[in-house]
Amino acid sequence: MAVLPEGDPAPRDGKLPNKGELTKKPFSLYVHVPYCAKRCGYCDFNTYTPSELDREDQISSWLDSAMKETVLAKKVLEDELTIDTIFFGGGTPSLLDGQIVQEFLNNLQRHFHLKDNLEITLEANPDTITKEKSDLWIKSGINRISIGMQSSAKNVLQILDRTHNPENVMNSVSILKEAGFTNFSLDLIYGTPGETLQEWKKTLEDAILINPPHISAYSLVIEPGTKMGSELNRGEIQPVNDDDAADKYQLAEKIFNDNDFSWYEISNWSKPGKECQHNLNYWLGNNWWGIGPGAHSHINGVRWWNHKLPKIWRENLELNQSPALAREVLTEKQIGDERVMLLSRLKNGIKESDFEEKKIDNLIKQNLVLVDSGKIILTVEGRLLADVVFRQLTD
Numbered sequence: 001m002a003v004l005p006e007g008d009p010a011p012r013d014g015k016l017p018n019k020g021e022l023t024k025k026p027f028s029l030y031v032h033v034p035y036c037a038k039r040c041g042y043c044d045f046n047t048y049t050p051s052e053l054d055r056e057d058q059i060s061s062w063l064d065s066a067m068k069e070t071v072l073a074k075k076v077l078e079d080e081l082t083i084d085t086i087f088f089g090g091g092t093p094s095l096l097d098g099q100i101v102q103e104f105l106n107n108l109q110r111h112f113h114l115k116d117n118l119e120i121t122l123e124a125n126p127d128t129i130t131k132e133k134s135d136l137w138i139k140s141g142i143n144r145i146s147i148g149m150q151s152s153a154k155n156v157l158q159i160l161d162r163t164h165n166p167e168n169v170m171n172s173v174s175i176l177k178e179a180g181f182t183n184f185s186l187d188l189i190y191g192t193p194g195e196t197l198q199e200w201k202k203t204l205e206d207a208i209l210i211n212p213p214h215i216s217a218y219s220l221v222i223e224p225g226t227k228m229g230s231e232l233n234r235g236e237i238q239p240v241n242d243d244d245a246a247d248k249y250q251l252a253e254k255i256f257n258d259n260d261f262s263w264y265e266i267s268n269w270s271k272p273g274k275e276c277q278h279n280l281n282y283w284l285g286n287n288w289w290g291i292g293p294g295a296h297s298h299i300n301g302v303r304w305w306n307h308k309l310p311k312i313w314r315e316n317l318e319l320n321q322s323p324a325l326a327r328e329v330l331t332e333k334q335i336g337d338e339r340v341m342l343l344s345r346l347k348n349g350i351k352e353s354d355f356e357e358k359k360i361d362n363l364i365k366q367n368l369v370l371v372d373s374g375k376i377i378l379t380v381e382g383r384l385l386a387d388v389v390f391r392q393l394t395d
């Protein structure tokens with residue numbers, strides 16, 4: 001699993017060194033649901049299958065601890081905060097019973113105000129979406145579902161160790177629409193070893209046929225320590241080829257543009273007005289609290305992350321202690337660099353006047369950025385080499 005930075009010790013009461021003015025920025029809630037039926041071969045997210053957990057840490061124990069962390073968040077933040085967006089991420093949040101989601105959201109409203117018509121997203125695996133759950137999700141206020149489609153090629157889904165079939169995606173979208181959902185997103189992955197350009201093209205076309213308001217397309221990262229990472233080490237699969245990944249990204253950009261989707265972040269495209277507000281809050285450097293094992297939080301330059309193991313997360317909360325493992329107070333330089341890294345990923349770009357002319361000219365010469373209305377914006381080539389752009393802007 002991904003290694004966390006070391007950080008400073010986090011206090012047991014979760015108190016922040018300096019909260020700053022909380023109401024000046026939008027405040028979001030991320031809710032981590034760390035359970036999956038089966039681990040996909042490429043995934044190093046903080047998630048657990050039933051056999052990896054003790055009886056008292058199975059999914060049925062999640063609600064109680066998650067509600068305790070909500071109380072802690074309210075105690076630490078004190079202010080009468082209004083939540084701008086909520087995102088249930090995973091793991092597989094769609095494994096939660098509808099009543100559990102409902103109870104969590106009801107309880108949340110005893111401690112925080114929710115903005116009118118706020119975006120509430122829930123990540124779902126296609127083979128876990130049922131009519132019963134969808135009805136309860138919509139009733140409890142969930143209004144956006146992010147569906148892990150990944151690919152429409154059966155062989156690619158098999159290589160990724162996904163549990164669903166291509167047909168599950170269309171079926172789940174029908175179920176969601178029937179329940180009343182109009183806002184949903186499809187997550188796609190390109191660059192799986194063995195995936196042909198033709199298979200990726202078919203995936204893109206199938207995604208377009210479903211006509212979602214939003215699509216994310218991620219380049220597969222094969223992380224060390226995962227099943228696919230070991231297969232790579234043993235030479236059983238080939239690493240993702242950069243040129244192949246670039247061709248696939250450019251094909252996605254073309255097909256999305258031809259179908260009224262516009263990029264707004266390197267890996268995200270949407271129909272007008274359907275950008276994910278929650279993720280925009282991260283990229284705009286706003287504040288958020290992450291509830292759940294391993295969840296990260298950020299409040300005005302203080303960043304902390306929870307213990308990853310559900311058991312330790314639960315035990316801390318049972319003792320009325322913060323489940324935070326460590327934290328870091330960002331320096332002005334870190335805050336500035338992070339701002340550049342996050343804002344430069346967005347189509348809205350970053351202010352030209354914040355940088356030396358020479359740096360910008362160099363990037364323009366390399367065809368990595370263009371300047372429009374005083375903003376530096378990545379070109380398609382720049383989106384493929386965003387790290388290079390970021391390094392040149394901040395060195």
Ligand SMILES: C[S@@+](CC[C@H](N)C(=O)[O-])C[C@H]1O[C@@H](n2cnc3c(N)ncnc32)[C@H](O)[C@@H]1O
Nearest residue numbers: 042043045090091092123148187218219220221
């Ligand atoms: C962590 S998952 C959670 C949602 C849900 N369980 C699913 O798989 O769709 C969120 C997204 O991250 C993607 N993801 C996870 N690991 C990845 C990796 N190593 N490379 C690219 N995308 C990855 C998943 O495929 C999924 O679309």
Ligand code: SF4
Nearest residue numbers: 036039040043090091
């Ligand atoms: S279902 Fe999602 S969270 Fe679970 S292992 Fe697969 S990619 Fe990771």
